[in-house]
Amino acid sequence: MGKLFGLLGNPVSHSMSPRMHNDAFRSLNLDHHYHAFDVKVSNLESAVNGIRALDITGFNVTIPHKVEVMKYLDEVDEEAKLIGAVNTVVNKDGRLIGYNTDGEGYLQSLQKITGEQLQHMKVLIIGAGGAARAVFTVLSRYGVPELHIANRTKEKAAILANECNCGNTNVMVCSVEEAAMCLDIYDLIINTTSVGMSPNIDQLPIDLGNLRVDSVVSDLIYNPLKTKFLQEAEAKGATILNGVGMFVGQGALAFEKWTGHSPDRSKMEKVVLQQLGGS
Structure with missing residues (x-):
């Protein structure tokens, strides 16, 4: 059975991450799915608790939750502490560990x-x-x-x-x-x-x-x-x-932390550019 990954933010309807990550899963024949969750600030703690309960393998964090989410994690990587924000979380045997790949x-x-x-x-x-x-x-x-x-x-x-x-x-x-x-x-x-x-x-x-x-x-x-x-x-x-390279790069690094696989970054960039209407 495939694993579930996601994005916590508000709003998230514009996010390019789901298409980028889901395409990378398909390219590597991984039966996983990435979904964007629109989470209000007042519901962030409940959302993180829900991730624990559902055993979601990993998720990204975007505006406005990158700082606040740190309160609800079990561990935060040293670089994320220096930056003062988390954009990637890995669920490792029930422990939520925060990183910043930006x-x-x-x-x-x-x-x-x-x-x-x-x-x-x-x-x-x-x-x-x-x-x-x-x-x-x-x-x-x-x-x-x-x-x-x-x-x-x-x-x-x-x-x-x-x-x-x-x-x-x-x-x-x-x-x-x-x-x-x-x-x-x-x-x-x-x-x-x-x-x-x-x-x-x-x-x-x-x-x-x-x-x-x-x-x-x-x-x-x-x-x-x-x-x-x-x-x-x-x-x-x-x-x-x-900024396309940074967006793709942070996403690819998160992907690697979650799955242990290296995605095709050029293909990820192509997916993003298609969504942006560029080349």
Whole structure:
């Protein structure tokens, strides 16, 4: 008999995870099923208890439950603790263990563009929310020598820098306006905010007037596939990366933790792009 996997979030009707994971199960001839469960904040504890009772093998967690769910788990992985959020849970003999695969999923996607040069890059992260914490943590742990965090409120950026620095990374915080003035010092610029996401597609997270033509510009957003931020960066000669690779990467890592099998990531990406109407 197949196993059941799922997603806890609110809302989840837009989620691409069910189609992506169910296609991967079929490709590997696994008789499993992935279902999205729309769970209100007030029902989260009951939902987790229901997962225990039903012996669901594993599940993903998305907005707005990534932080709150940690209260109801038996164990939380060290990196998830640093990030302060869980996006993947494995049911191991009745014990619910939380992980965060967002950061590693992003790193793997990024390395396809940067290669080993990443370990020599000066990086700017725009934003200081949950996604920024995942990206900052994994890049710090990887050994990126210099990371700057630009945010509307420097205090929030400073908290992130103090709590998530895993290595000898030199960290600075600044305002978005300050970062824009010296944008040419950065080799890699990463937008972790929702600025530019559909339907507000005409917004920019930072002014790109001082962008270097040989820089890499990354946006965690994947709807639209090419945000205005990426369009302008590409027009200036920069190498660009959207958020599809991160989404597929975090999903593939969760899949591996649940099943012990490695899915075909290129096929997963194709399924996601089909849903997004791109190629």
